Amino acid sequence: MxxxxxxxxxxxxxxxxxxxxxxxxxxxxxxxxxxxxxxxxxxxxxxxxxxxxxxxxxxxxxxxxxxxxxxxxxxxxxxDPTTCPPPAGGQARMPSYQLRDTTTRQLLAHDLADYAAAEAALDRLDDQLEHDLAANGEGAGRIRLRLDVEKVTACTTEAVGHHVLILGVDDPTDTLAAP
Structure with a gap:
């Protein structure tokens, strides 16, 4: 046609x-x-x-x-459509912190109020892992975990701290031993 x-x-x-x-x-x-x-x-x-x-x-x-x-x-x-763009009214969101396993990139804790809260979460994670190792009878070896502390602000995430947890090693209770 x-x-x-x-x-x-x-x-x-x-x-x-x-x-x-x-x-x-x-x-x-x-x-x-x-x-x-x-x-x-x-x-x-x-x-x-x-x-x-x-x-x-x-x-x-x-x-x-x-x-x-x-x-x-x-x-x-x-x-996450809720993180971009910033909220209406011109007020930016307060930054939050999160913990991420450096090797697996798995998010371990999120929505932490500040860096001190992130460090407290690291301590709790360390204690929980040590407890789980002891409960399973696996406390003799050394396990190293590398974790990132990330600051989340609106649409960006940046690493602001790196921590290494060494599990299976007794933590020193007193660095200055009495004679």
Missing amino acids: QYGGPQRSWEYVVRNALEHHPTPTAAPTRSEADRRADIALDALRERGDVRGLAASLAREHGGSPDVWSRAVNAARRLA
């Missing part, structure tokens, strides 16, 4: 339109942006919201850090 003229006329019109108005090749298709956002969301869940995530994804998967930065921002909105 022809619309308004012979087939060659339509081919000529289409060919000229494509020459004078090329399709945008620089802008990725929506499915490509969705694919990048899915990769960024997986990385957010695996590694946490760490500084330099977009640059790291650009190195791993190719492409511009700017493109991956947009993907990370989209993933942040998908992961």
Whole structure:
């Protein structure tokens, strides 16, 4: 079926339109942006919201850090739409702190009021792990855990402290022994 003229006329019109108005090749298709956002969301869940995530994804998967930065921002909105943007009224949220296992990137404690609360949570975690090791009869070995203390402010998370817990070793009760 022809619309308004012979087939060659339509081919000529289409060919000229494509020459004078090329399709945008620089802008990725929506499915490509969705694919990048899915990769960024997986990385957010695996590694946490760490500084330099977009640059790291650009190195791993190719492409511009700017493109991956947009993907990370989209993933942040998908992961927790309540954290971005800041609340209405112009008041920023109070920062909170969280504990994360450096090796597995597993979140161990969150919504801690300040750094002192994070250190108290580290102490409780240390005591609980020591208790569990003793209950299972596994207190003889040495286990090292590396933990990050992260500060969460609105849409960003930054590591502000690193702690190493050494389990299975008796904690000194008195550093100055009496003679």
